[in-house]
Amino acid sequence: MLVREETDPWGLAVWPRIARKYFNIYRTSLMERVTYRGDFFLRSILRFLPLITTILLWRAVYAGSGKTTLSGFAYNEMIAYLLLVHVSRMFSSMPGLATNIARTIREGELKKYLLQPVDMIGFLLSYRIAHKSAYIVTVSLPYGLLFFVCRGYFPGWPDPTTMVAYVLALILGFFIGFFFECSMGMVGFWMLEVSSLLYIVNTMNFFLSGHMFPLDLLPGFWVAVLKALPFHYMAYFPAAIFLGKVNPDDLPRALAIEFLWVIIFVVMARCLFRFGVKRYSAYGG
Amino acid sequence: MINSILRYLRLYGALARYSLTREMAFRGNFLVKITVEILWLGILLAFYATIFSKTSVVASWSQYQYLFFIGCYFTLEGILETLFLENCHQFSELVRSGDLDLYLLKPIDEQFLFSCRHVDWSTVPNIFMGCGLMGVALYCMNWQFDLLQVSLFVVALGCGVLMAYSFLFMLTSVSVWLTRNQSLHELWWLLTTLMRYPRDIFNGAWAPMGWFFSFVIPVMLVINVPARVMVKIIEPEMIAWAAVSTIALVSLSRLFFSFALRRYRSASS
Numbered sequence: 051m052l053v054r055e056e057t058d059p060w061g062l063a064v065w066p067r068i069a070r071k072y073f074n075i076y077r078t079s080l081m082e083r084v085t086y087r088g089d090f091f092l093r094s095i096l097r098f099l100p101l102i103t104t105i106l107l108w109r110a111v112y113a114g115s116g117k118t119t120l121s122g123f124a125y126n127e128m129i130a131y132l133l134l135v136h137v138s139r140m141f142s143s144m145p146g147l148a149t150n151i152a153r154t155i156r157e158g159e160l161k162k163y164l165l166q167p168v169d170m171i172g173f174l175l176s177y178r179i180a181h182k183s184a185y186i187v188t189v190s191l192p193y194g195l196l197f198f199v200c201r202g203y204f205p206g207w208p209d210p211t212t213m214v215a216y217v218l219a220l221i222l223g224f225f226i227g228f229f230f231e232c233s234m235g236m237v238g239f240w241m242l243e244v245s246s247l248l249y250i251v252n253t254m255n256f257f258l259s260g261h262m263f264p265l266d267l268l269p270g271f272w273v274a275v276l277k278a279l280p281f282h283y284m285a286y287f288p289a290a291i292f293l294g295k296v297n298p299d300d301l302p303r304a305l306a307i308e309f310l311w312v313i314i315f316v317v318m319a320r321c322l323f324r325f326g327v328k329r330y331s332a333y334g335g
Numbered sequence: 336m337i338n339s340i341l342r343y344l345r346l347y348g349a350l351a352r353y354s355l356t357r358e359m360a361f362r363g364n365f366l367v368k369i370t371v372e373i374l375w376l377g378i379l380l381a382f383y384a385t386i387f388s389k390t391s392v393v394a395s396w397s398q399y400q401y402l403f404f405i406g407c408y409f410t411l412e413g414i415l416e417t418l419f420l421e422n423c424h425q426f427s428e429l430v431r432s433g434d435l436d437l438y439l440l441k442p443i444d445e446q447f448l449f450s451c452r453h454v455d456w457s458t459v460p461n462i463f464m465g466c467g468l469m470g471v472a473l474y475c476m477n478w479q480f481d482l483l484q485v486s487l488f489v490v491a492l493g494c495g496v497l498m499a500y501s502f503l504f505m506l507t508s509v510s511v512w513l514t515r516n517q518s519l520h521e522l523w524w525l526l527t528t529l530m531r532y533p534r535d536i537f538n539g540a541w542a543p544m545g546w547f548f549s550f551v552i553p554v555m556l557v558i559n560v561p562a563r564v565m566v567k568i569i570e571p572e573m574i575a576w577a578a579v580s581t582i583a584l585v586s587l588s589r590l591f592f593s594f595a596l597r598r599y600r601s602a603s604s
Contacts, residue, residue: 121389
């Protein structure tokens with residue numbers, strides 16, 4: 051220890067090693083992801099069905115109402131929104147994350163993280179980034195094609211500032227999604243069975259995040275409530291930025307609030323993990 | 336023949352009783368599941384209310400006609416979830432782990448065993464909630480009782496259930512090739528997208544797609560035919576087509592399943 055402090059007072063030598071460790075987790079996870087291709091492709095193809103039916107449903111709604119805009123959304127913007135929500139969810143949805151954490155705790159597998167020099171949340175984050183990048187690369191072609199076909203619905207590319215804000219919102223959305231799901235999984239330290247709880251939360255999230263339709267369509271009071279909650283960062287917020295529905299002057303403040311939510315969820319996940327490990331009994335395994 | 340039917344009925348009764356006993360052992364879970372379903376219905380209704388706060392008609396379906404459609408969908412989905420969905424979900428895991436071998440040795444029909452092993456009692460309330468919605472919709476429409484309409488509706492809904500089951504079962508059989516079909520629930524959910532909306536929204540340039548999914552791969556008939564019979568008009572030719580499709584799909588799903596089983600490699604057992 052003394053020797054290291056003399057030659058490397060800041061402990062810099064360990065960083066490449068740590069980076070290599072997490073990069074290797076990333077690489078292995080990426081290989082696992084592409085092993086079961088059939089399942090993956092079938093799902094990716096079928097994913098377009100809800101998109102088509104929602105577009106057609108909203109077309110029928112606009113036709114039925116006889117109006118050109120509903121709550122500030124023209125028909126084209128509505129469709130663009132519903133397409134953009136998919137991009138938001140591409141970043142923020144974390145299928146299976148909380149379930150896996152809860153299972154790791156329940157079946158006693160958690161001790162592998164406690165014994166080995168690897169942090170569980172760090173491991174899962176590398177793993178998830180691998181899955182996300184594989185997913186985004188694979189679907190970028192069909193999605194690119196879809197957006198190209200549907201380009202008529204879009205008002206055009208936003209200005210560079212908006213674009214930067216959009217990308218930031220997507221990345222922050224990924225972290226909110228990740229640490230939120232992580233925290234949900236940590237509930238497994240206190241409850242043996244969390245799948246039902248997760249199901250409730252995911253169902254609520256589907257609605258509260260604005261995945262089904264722009265939150266602005268709801269009555270005014272509910273719009274204010276839902277925009278104060280963190281869920282809308284996982285779907286509504288990035289899409290709204292792209293479509294210029296967020297006032298450019300408000301963008302820095304809105305992104306700062308989103309960043310604050312990321313920190314809140316990081317702290318929450320970390321705290322739950324620390325308290326959880328204290329009462330963890332390494333049952334099973 | 337009758338003996339064999341009776342034997343299967345007795346077996347099914349025993350399986351259903353066993354599932355109920357198991358479900359009742361975890362009452363807390365049962366209550367949570369019901370909460371989820373009520374929540375989901377709430378979200379569907381909030382979506383529905385939001386849409387109809389902006390318009391009075393969606394592709395020729397008025398507010399209450401559309402409410403009936405949603406009720407019909409909820410009922411059908413409830414029936415499928417209660418009877419088949421969980422069974423089909425377990426099938427892919429049996430394939431992956433190789434545990435399927437054990438079941439194949441049992442002296443009963445494989446399709447019966449894999450699709451009826453377990454009855455999911457926690458989704459039975461969905462069926463009642465769906466029926467409740469249909470009732471409310473009919474009441475709001477001042478519907479007058481008509482025996483012919485009701486009988487045709489029951490027949491059409493029965494056909495809908497059997498068609499949906501056949502699709503689900505074929506999707507399940509695919510797991511023999513995919514090995515890992517973790518996402519059957521999701522795949523099924525995606526496929527039901529085609530059932531959840533009135534066919535009339537597929538108009539204009541999209542009409543061929545509506546036609547394709549009604550007459551080539553008849554997914555759209557599942558809810559559209561029964562709902563139209565009850566709240567729109569009786570179309571005898573569509574009911575007949577639904578009946579023909581049902582027979583064809585049930586047979587096809589059976590053939591496809593036995594074809595898939597022959598490809599089963601019994602890995603890792």
